[in-house]
Amino acid sequence: MPGPGPHPLDSHEERCRLRLTLSDGRVIEGLHNAVAGRHFLHRTGPGLPLVGEVEGPLQASDIRAIEVVMTRAALLEQGRELLQGPRVPGREPVTRDDFEHRLQTLARAVAAVPEADWQMQVRLKRQFEACAERIALGQGKQAWMLAEARWARKSNASPTMADLWIEPVASPSCFARPRPQDFDPDPAIRRRRVPPPPEVRADPFSVPNMLAALLGRDLKARITRSGDPPHAAAHIQVDMPVKGRARFVLIGERCRGTTRWRAVWDGNDSKPGLRRRLSEATEAYRRMLAAMREGRRSVQPDLFG
Known part of the structure; x- marks a missing residue:
């Protein structure tokens, strides 16, 4: 058990690196750990096992001199720099605008590194990801910011999704433009849903209204x-009540103020057309066609009307 008096290591923080001169003349160096009032030194280096070696518990009488080699904060900063490289200049973000500006700065820094220097690219990307993690910015929105920074190196025009992605539509979890509120440090503000414009709400064939029309007809549908913006175009997957992979994808695109839809078979054709024919014979298929033909029966252009 520890002695009744104060231990010389009590005043030193845990996980700092210390060099101790012991009463037997040995000099040891390692990370300081305190467990249940006892003090240990975790040593690593040449001549020691791969996982290191623990010295202790160290008694007060064992220690002749103590030297702080590196504080815990300095060790953490050293580890951060090894992982993330030198910190990109700029003040720590606090507000919504700060986070947006900081992430844009880091994304541009990643884009500016030549492909040959991939290690620095990885380190800077870790800085970007660490900042994005503080506001829980999704992977798809991070991907957009990084792609937008690469685009900005060759064009001054504001990019569209087709410029940055392989198609004009993408899975939101993979690729999506961040909303201004996504940079807000308050999670309650980030979670707020932004209603679509009045003209989208008034269009019975718009993306949100078509999804509502399908769900209102008891169909298993989801936007893939x-x-x-999300209401400009979408793919809606509609599963058919047929065994195996049997589904249609409704492809919607804005055209002259309204949204036009077409159905594409996305099922398994291993048994030539059988599942499709079975699907087209179901009541669910007829309800899907009715939704495409009629749209949503009741719309709400004015949220406060």
């Missing part, structure tokens, strides 16, 4: 890909 969205455009930019």
